Amino acid sequence: MSVSISSACWSLQLPPGPKFVLMALADFANDDGLCWPAVATLCERTGFSERAVQGHLKALEQAGAVTRQDGRGRSTVYRIQVEQAPVEAADTPAESAPQPRRICTPPPQNLRGSPAESAPDPSLNHQGTKEGEVRASRLPANWEPPVDDWEWAGQVLGPRRAREFEKFRDYWLAAPGQKGRKASWPATWRNWVRRASEDSSRSSGRLSAVDRVKAACREWENGVGVLDPDGGDVWPQVDKPAGRQADGVVVEGNFRLVG
16 A cells, blocks of 8 residues: 555545545555456445445546556556646446435544444333333322123122222332233223122132031022032021011021032
């Protein structure tokens, strides 16, 4: 590389594209301005496509900054003619080449941007969800299940529906952070009801005979049945003379399960 040729090339007033190719030629030139790099080498050095490099070389020829002679059996010989110092060369990049910027081009060793410049903008993170994706949200304080889901929960849980809903609401209102965000609260409520029903079935199956009678009696006081492990409703029956008096007072007696 000729230092004098490279220094002279920097003083030429050229568009960025042709000047970049000229500086690449200067890297190979001797003190007479002669060099013969292959077009592929110029493409590798500049990052331009072959078509773009050929276009920039043509612009340099038209400006009189470079002459070239096709060699026989070897690469084309280029001669850099910096003594003519053109005022402005016509930039004729290929159609596929990017539009050159009309600013000063830095030396080749400084062309790569810093890692920070190529890093994604952090302000774009978490700006929204993808198209079609449902955004998760926290449970509104006044949220209530849809009518159909509420009626279905009554069929599954019976009189425990209202209590389970209170537990559901308190649990999710108190859930911290991302754990307390759901994409569908009706679906979350339905899953809660299913688990509560399964837990009730397993718990009912572990009750002793005495506990089952007590539970049945408590349910009888409320006028409802109690879930039987075998899938049926079990009702308490009062053996005579036990029962309810006219004023509603329960007469103590022996209870047994029927059903």
